[in-house]
Amino acid sequence: MEIGKRTYIVAIVVIIAVAGFGISYNVANAVAQNSTANNSGTYAVTLVVTTNNIFNQTVGDQPAYYVLENGTLQSSAVISFPAGKMISLTIINYDDGPADVASQYANVVGTTGNQITIINDTNVNSSQGTSGINVSGGSVVSKVPDTNIAHTFTVMGTSSNVLLNIPVPPSSVVHATFTLNSGSYTWQCEAACGSGSAGWGGAMSTPGWMTGTVSVA
Numbered sequence: 325m326e327i328g329k330r331t332y333i334v335a336i337v338v339i340i341a342v343a344g345f346g347i348s349y350n351v352a353n354a355v356a357q358n359s360t361a362n363n364s365g366t367y368a369v370t371l372v373v374t375t376n377n378i379f380n381q382t383v384g385d386q387p388a389y390y391v392l393e394n395g396t397l398q399s400s401a402v403i404s405f406p407a408g409k410m411i412s413l414t415i416i417n418y419d420d421g422p423a424d425v426a427s428q429y430a431n432v433v434g435t436t437g438n439q440i441t442i443i444n445d446t447n448v449n450s451s452q453g454t455s456g457i458n459v460s461g462g463s464v465v466s467k468v469p470d471t472n473i474a475h476t477f478t479v480m481g482t483s484s485n486v487l488l489n490i491p492v493p494p495s496s497v498v499h500a501t502f503t504l505n506s507g508s509y510t511w512q513c514e515a516a517c518g519s520g521s522a523g524w525g526g527a528m529s530t531p532g533w534m535t536g537t538v539s540v541a
């Protein structure tokens with residue numbers, strides 16, 4: 325009886341010790357996996373396009389890209405990305421109208437699978453009918469009809485080759501993933517949303533509005 329009780333206690337101690345090792349091993353393993361995921365995971369960037377930004381007295385209001393950082397809108401004159409890392413880019417577009425764009429910029433270029441995910445009609449404050457509350461599910465596309473593009477986020481290589489082209493429909497949220505090699509590039513909206521007869525003045529030709537630098541390091 326005495327030996328049996330001792331065996332019973334030893335068995336309990338062994339079970340608790342094994343269980344404890346298992347838990348601590350799992351916790352250590354989970355922490356290691358998380359830190360690996362953080363080190364090699366995606367780098368999230370959010371851009372916001374708003375309208376009715378006062379450009380100057382002559383030009384009036386113009387649309388502009390901003391970088392969303394810690395809940396505030398920052399200048400898009402220089403947009404920084406880490407080199408060689410998967411970038412998860414979300415573009416929130418509050419502009420509810422299309423602009424003229426050359427047909428080549430209807431195609432998605434440089435993203436994972438040359439595709440983007442579009443969630444339409446997400447402009448909750450839109451005055452265009454009831455579209456603001458009619459949110460459609462995300463659709464994965466490799467092209468947007470050139471009659472339905474409000475802006476593009478287009479990154480040019482050093483020889484003006486297109487490294488990245490993301491067409492953005494009116495009142496939409498667009499998501500894409502991509503990587504870029506280190507370097508300094510030009511980004512440009514290719515949908516003529518600026519001032520002047522061709523729409524290429526004002527915002528379209530001013531850093532921090534519809535063009536700027538992409539710095540990858």
Ligand SMILES: [Cu+2]
Pocket residue numbers: 387474475476513514515516517534
């Ligand atoms: Cu634009």
